Amino acid sequence: MTARSTALRLILGSALAAVAAFSAPTFSKDVAPVFNRHCVECHRPGSVAPMSLLDYKSARPWAKAIRDAVISRKMPPWFADPAHGSFSNDPRLSKTELDTVRAWVEAGAKEGDPRDLPPAPKFVEGWQLGKPDIVVDIGVDHNVTLGEDAYEHFTVPTNFTEGRWIRAAEIKPGNRAVVHHVHVLLVHEDPARMQAASTLNAPGLPKFLVSEGKLTRIRADAPVVNDACAVNAPDLPFLRGFQEGGLAAFLPGRPPDVFPDGTAKWIPPGAKLEFVVHYARVAGKPQTDRTSVGFFLAPGPPEVVLGRMDLRNFFMQIPAGAASHEVKRCYTFEKDTFLLSFTPHMHYRGKDITYELIRADGKREVLLSVPRYDFNWQLVYRNRDPVLAEKGSTLIVTAHYDNSPNNRANPDPSAAVRWGDKSEEEMMTSWIEYLDAAKVRQSGRFQTSRASK
Numbered sequence: 001m002t003a004r005s006t007a008l009r010l011i012l013g014s015a016l017a018a019v020a021a022f023s024a025p026t027f028s029k030d031v032a033p034v035f036n037r038h039c040v041e042c043h044r045p046g047s048v049a050p051m052s053l054l055d056y057k058s059a060r061p062w063a064k065a066i067r068d069a070v071i072s073r074k075m076p077p078w079f080a081d082p083a084h085g086s087f088s089n090d091p092r093l094s095k096t097e098l099d100t101v102r103a104w105v106e107a108g109a110k111e112g113d114p115r116d117l118p119p120a121p122k123f124v125e126g127w128q129l130g131k132p133d134i135v136v137d138i139g140v141d142h143n144v145t146l147g148e149d150a151y152e153h154f155t156v157p158t159n160f161t162e163g164r165w166i167r168a169a170e171i172k173p174g175n176r177a178v179v180h181h182v183h184v185l186l187v188h189e190d191p192a193r194m195q196a197a198s199t200l201n202a203p204g205l206p207k208f209l210v211s212e213g214k215l216t217r218i219r220a221d222a223p224v225v226n227d228a229c230a231v232n233a234p235d236l237p238f239l240r241g242f243q244e245g246g247l248a249a250f251l252p253g254r255p256p257d258v259f260p261d262g263t264a265k266w267i268p269p270g271a272k273l274e275f276v277v278h279y280a281r282v283a284g285k286p287q288t289d290r291t292s293v294g295f296f297l298a299p300g301p302p303e304v305v306l307g308r309m310d311l312r313n314f315f316m317q318i319p320a321g322a323a324s325h326e327v328k329r330c331y332t333f334e335k336d337t338f339l340l341s342f343t344p345h346m347h348y349r350g351k352d353i354t355y356e357l358i359r360a361d362g363k364r365e366v367l368l369s370v371p372r373y374d375f376n377w378q379l380v381y382r383n384r385d386p387v388l389a390e391k392g393s394t395l396i397v398t399a400h401y402d403n404s405p406n407n408r409a410n411p412d413p414s415a416a417v418r419w420g421d422k423s424e425e426e427m428m429t430s431w432i433e434y435l436d437a438a439k440v441r442q443s444g445r446f447q448t449s450r451a452s453k
């Protein structure tokens with residue numbers, strides 16, 4: 001190699017290095033906008049994640065972990081298999097965003113010029129949706145039972161003298177340290193509708209349930225049905241049809257319930273609300289909680305009333321040690337229905353869950369597949385376009401549970417597990433927001449290619 005070519009290479013080399021240094025992404029200019037879009041809602045002081053990604057100083061020590069978490073798609077949390085369905089709340093980084101974060105870390109995670117920083121995102125403390133029109137709380141400063149999980153039920157009047165259409169409902173835990181999750185249900189005066197609305201009042205179900213303290217579970221000697229789709233499944237309560245779901249829910253990772261444009265839910269005059277609050281095990285000093293729900297009024301009657309279909313299989317049983325135990329639940333549509341979103345719910349042994357539709361013409365379509373379910377994240381998957389399930393088509397929900405010692409979240413592989421409130425027991429629940437397709441057609445909404453086919 002000649003002296004000349006070496007010199008040339010040196011010059012070229014340093015020029016390349018200079019270009020690289022010049023174009024290497026910086027926190028201020030390139031990475032902060034990505035974090036602001038995808039991360040800081042959770043990664044900021046006082047929110048759910050362990051560290052803040054709002055500023056360089058807090059983010060820098062995490063650079064390598066951040067690279068790994070975005071490359072492996074562990075963050076932001078999202079569990080739908082991208083091969084199926086398309087979801088409007090999919091938070092995943094684009095390829096370009098992912099490459100930016102990776103290049104930033106690999107070039108030394110530099111700060112860059114703080115003057116390049118985008119404006120700091122604004123967060124509303126308290127209500128995420130802004131000030132509600134009406135707030136109803138649980139009615140007491142509840143003393144949380146120390147040392148155990150508890151499901152508390154609070155039934156409170158709304159004192160509504162006239163019925164109200166609501167376009168959104170946000171639940172605000174009174175004490176985030178103890179409130180794990182919350183459901184708000186409408187208590188119907190009409191007993192038939194009440195029975196359909198509340199799990200505890202499901203006709204025929206109570207005789208299969210036992211209560212222990214503040215928790216309910218299925219009796220050990222209740223019939224076992226893992227495949228509720230099998231034609232010969234006995235006629236047990238709620239293995240057919242569906243239960244009409246609650247008004248609103250607060251779950252880890254779930255945004256407040258904002259109903260799609262043109263839809264609303266109805267709260268009749270004189271209605272009562274039932275709050276079901278799951279208080280996580282509390283150690284140490286006594287704590288109180290006063291959880292509330294904020295309602296946002298719709299401007300008037302909606303074009304279409306939003307419904308929530310809850311599908312459950314109360315009669316499942318997972319054998320001790322089973323590594324991939326299958327549980328199924330089906331529903332055959334009695335009229336054309338638009339499906340807006342899916343929220344799967346299982347506990348620690350939940351492994352995967354799939355939603356398939358068999359159309360009237362026999363075509364089978366996977367609407368959502370969650371190949372690795374994670375109890376810590378109770379996500380909602382909102383269909384980008386509403387999915388039309390024609391009358392006569394069947395939704396098949398198939399879940400698998402891992403009750404083996406290989407499941408690190410498994411509290412006890414030696415136990416056969418049945419339905420119960422406790423996280424150590426199991427559930428198989430799906431909430432599906434839906435609209436009556438005939439009403440949607442009248443309203444002229446959702447005339448997308450997928451929805452109108």
Ligand code: HEC
Nearest residue numbers: 038039042043048049050062065066069070075076077253
């Ligand atoms: C919906 C809330 C949420 C969002 C959005 C989110 N995170 Fe997280 N993140 C968490 C929580 C909670 C934890 C701690 C528990 C865990 O690791 O699951 C965490 C943990 C992490 C960790 C530590 C992982 C480990 O292996 O210990 C990293 C790194 C991280 N997040 C980076 C990010 C980045 C980068 C983004 C955006 C691209 C992001 N997160 C988006 C909630 C979130």
